[in-house]
Amino acid sequence: MSDxxxxxxxxxxxxxxxxxxxxxxxxxxxILSLFLLGPVSNNWIVTxxxxxxxxxxxxxLTDPFLLIQSFIAQQxxxxxxxxxxxxxxxxxxxxxxxxxxxxxxxLNIATDxxxxxxxxxxxxxxSLFHKTTRYWxxxxxxxxxxxxxxxxxxxxxxxxxxxxxxxxxxYLSAGVFFFILFFDLFISREAWCGHLCPVGVxxxxxxxxxxxRISAYHRDDCDRCNDCFTVxxxxxxxxxxxxxxxxxxxxxxxxxxxxxxxxxxxVCDRNVFKFTHRFNKKELLKSPGDQ
Amino acid sequence: MISSQTRTNRRRFLIEIxxxxxxxxxxxxxxxxxxxxxxxxxxxxxxxPGAINEEDFLGxxxxxxxCVRDCPYDILKLADIQEDTATGxxxxxxxxxxxxxxxxxxxxxxxxxxxxxxxxxNIDNSRMGLAVLIxxxxxxxxxxxxxxxxxxxxxxxxxxxxxxxxHNKRSGKHALFIPVVxxxxxxGCGKCEHACVLTEAAIKVLPLSLAKGKLGDHYRWSWKEKExxxxxxxxxxxxxxxxxxxGLQYDHAGKxxxxxxx
Numbered sequence: 001m002s003d004x005x006x007x008x009x010x011x012x013x014x015x016x017x018x019x020x021x022x023x024x025x026x027x028x029x030x031i032l033s034l035f036l037l038g039p040v041s042n043n044w045i046v047t048x049x050x051x052x053x054x055x056x057x058x059x060x061l062t063d064p065f066l067l068i069q070s071f072i073a074q075q076x077x078x079x080x081x082x083x084x085x086x087x088x089x090x091x092x093x094x095x096x097x098x099x100x101x102x103x104x105x106x107l108n109i110a111t112d113x114x115x116x117x118x119x120x121x122x123x124x125x126x127s128l129f130h131k132t133t134r135y136w137x138x139x140x141x142x143x144x145x146x147x148x149x150x151x152x153x154x155x156x157x158x159x160x161x162x163x164x165x166x167x168x169x170x171y172l173s174a175g176v177f178f179f180i181l182f183f184d185l186f187i188s189r190e191a192w193c194g195h196l197c198p199v200g201v202x203x204x205x206x207x208x209x210x211x212x213r214i215s216a217y218h219r220d221d222c223d224r225c226n227d228c229f230t231v232x233x234x235x236x237x238x239x240x241x242x243x244x245x246x247x248x249x250x251x252x253x254x255x256x257x258x259x260x261x262x263x264x265x266x267v268c269d270r271n272v273f274k275f276t277h278r279f280n281k282k283e284l285l286k287s288p289g290d291q
Numbered sequence: 292m293i294s295s296q297t298r299t300n301r302r303r304f305l306i307e308i309x310x311x312x313x314x315x316x317x318x319x320x321x322x323x324x325x326x327x328x329x330x331x332x333x334x335x336x337x338x339x340p341g342a343i344n345e346e347d348f349l350g351x352x353x354x355x356x357x358c359v360r361d362c363p364y365d366i367l368k369l370a371d372i373q374e375d376t377a378t379g380x381x382x383x384x385x386x387x388x389x390x391x392x393x394x395x396x397x398x399x400x401x402x403x404x405x406x407x408x409x410x411x412x413n414i415d416n417s418r419m420g421l422a423v424l425i426x427x428x429x430x431x432x433x434x435x436x437x438x439x440x441x442x443x444x445x446x447x448x449x450x451x452x453x454x455x456x457x458h459n460k461r462s463g464k465h466a467l468f469i470p471v472v473x474x475x476x477x478x479g480c481g482k483c484e485h486a487c488v489l490t491e492a493a494i495k496v497l498p499l500s501l502a503k504g505k506l507g508d509h510y511r512w513s514w515k516e517k518e519x520x521x522x523x524x525x526x527x528x529x530x531x532x533x534x535x536x537x538g539l540q541y542d543h544a545g546k547x548x549x550x551x552x553x
Contacts, residue, residue: 038360044360047357047360047361047401048355048356048357048360048403049354049355049356051353051354051355051379052353052355052357052403052404053355053357054357054401054403060403062353062355062403062404063353066353067353070350070351070353070404073350073351074350075347075350075351075404075405076351076405077404077405078402078403078404078405078409080403080404081353081403081404084403129311130307130308130310130311132308132311133311133314133315136311136312136315137315137318137319140315140316140318140319141319141322143319144319144322144323144326145350147323148323148326148327149346149347149349149350150326150329150330150346150349150350150377151349151350151352151353151354152322152323152325152326153322154353154354154378154379155322155325155326155329155377155378155379156322156325156378160354160379161372161378161379164354164356164369164379165371165372167356168356168359168368168369170369170370170371170372171371172371172372172373173371173372173378173379176372
């Protein structure tokens with residue numbers, strides 16, 4: 001695949017081409033800065049970290065995957081944590097399961113940088129991992145949690161290490177960010193988010209039911225430039241929706257692995273994609289005479 | 292008929308899956324061993340008040356740091372990845388900074404999980420560890436000096452640590468005031484270890500599992516049995532016969548040798 005993002009000079013504005021990327025970056029940094037506001041300026045709007053937090057002293061939020069692990073480790077589940085996890089699950093069922101991955105998780109910044117540098121530096125190393133690795137890893141972690149009776153995965157989970165490291169000034173933990181960045185960049189393509197991360201697998205399961213989805217609404221207009229496939233972190237999710245017309249597949253992307261990152265919307269010069277909800281199966285048909 | 296192409300594809304697929312499953316299993320096994328090692332909390336790391344037993348704690352604590360944030364004295368911290376304490380879990384080191392034993396126990400109130408036991412409402416009932424006067428050879432009070440610092444800083448002074456007078460054999464005429472920790476009162480806050488004036492503390496807070504002995508279940512203390520039975524269970528005690536000069540008595544209970552009443 002060539003460096004597709006630059007293969008043609010786009011007629012669209014900079015805003016149109018980067019709006020969702022900028023919004024996502026803003027969201028990721030905004031969430032981190034809310035957590036950092038407390039320790040830095042003593043304004044405790046949000047306390048804790050992404051594993052569990054308390055906002056404005058009233059809203060508890062807890063990582064539901066962590067709580068499930070705690071349950072599997074045969075521990076009592078406290079009410080506060082249960083309520084927090086329920087709120088989080090409902091939120092992601094509405095907004096898109098893996099929205100956590102693309103709009104919240106700080107590691108996404110590392111893997112985005114790695115993917116971008118791969119394009120720029122034309123690094124072609126393929127993936128070391130089979131595409132099913134993350135599901136096996138997910139399963140293995142649940143089994144290990146059951147056997148050990150502890151949150152074994154939390155000892156090494158890069159997702160929580162990095163966010164906790166940044167928020168609590170644990171420098172080595174935070175440094176795992178660069179480990180993931182360089183691993184994705186030089187050793188294996190899309191290794192972390194695309195092949196390994198069990199946290200992503202969990203949110204992928206939530207995403208199977210989620211309401212907000214992206215649709216290849218204008219798929220008749222697709223000129224097969226491959227730009228969307230190049231930027232998509234989970235490119236397999238696009239194909240059925242974009243090219244499935246002959247097989248009567250709806251244009252809305254229902255795969256739980258779609259992270260609702262919106263990069264496909266940004267890069268598509270033909271405006272094929274848009275945000276919609278999962279029940280919107282409509283598509284805009286090519287108007288006659290339009291070429 | 293299965294074409295040779297299909298067979299090759301299936302073969303390759305199976306090998307790839309086998310490779311992935313083996314790799315993941317290896318990783319998970321390694322993680323299991325690592326997690327098992329992480330069970331053993333370093334003896335200098337103390338958990339916040341109300342922490343459930345270590346093994347369960349590692350299954351219940353989500354490493355959110357809410358207890359750390361709510362500690363008004365910034366005593367608690369989360370373990371970084373290179374530390375011996377399980378990654379991300381809260382702890383404090385008594386020698387560096389001990390627990391202030393807040394009456395409202397904000398760390399326990401902040402915990403969203405069952406890792407810190409909500410039924411702990413009186414901080415005096417917390418058991419973060421147990422202070423042990425571990426080195427009698429350097430403890431100043433054991434040398435006959437009146438350091439007493441561990442005793443004086445103890446939030447439960449005269450309950451958790453008492454000073455027990457003993458004969459000073461070295462000088463022959465002074466007393467030793469020996470600090471004695473009582474496990475039914477000591478919360479393990481670590482004030483004594485923090486305050487110990489020695490370069491290396493002679494009194495240290497240790498995990499209860501390390502600090503406490505345990506009597507065999509079959510053991511009976513004869514004097515307690517005697518008390519509850521109201522009489523000796525073996526040969527009855529006979530009155531001790533003293534052979535004293537005329538006019539002298541001996542009070543066994545404490546007064547010792549006494550002259551005849553005049």
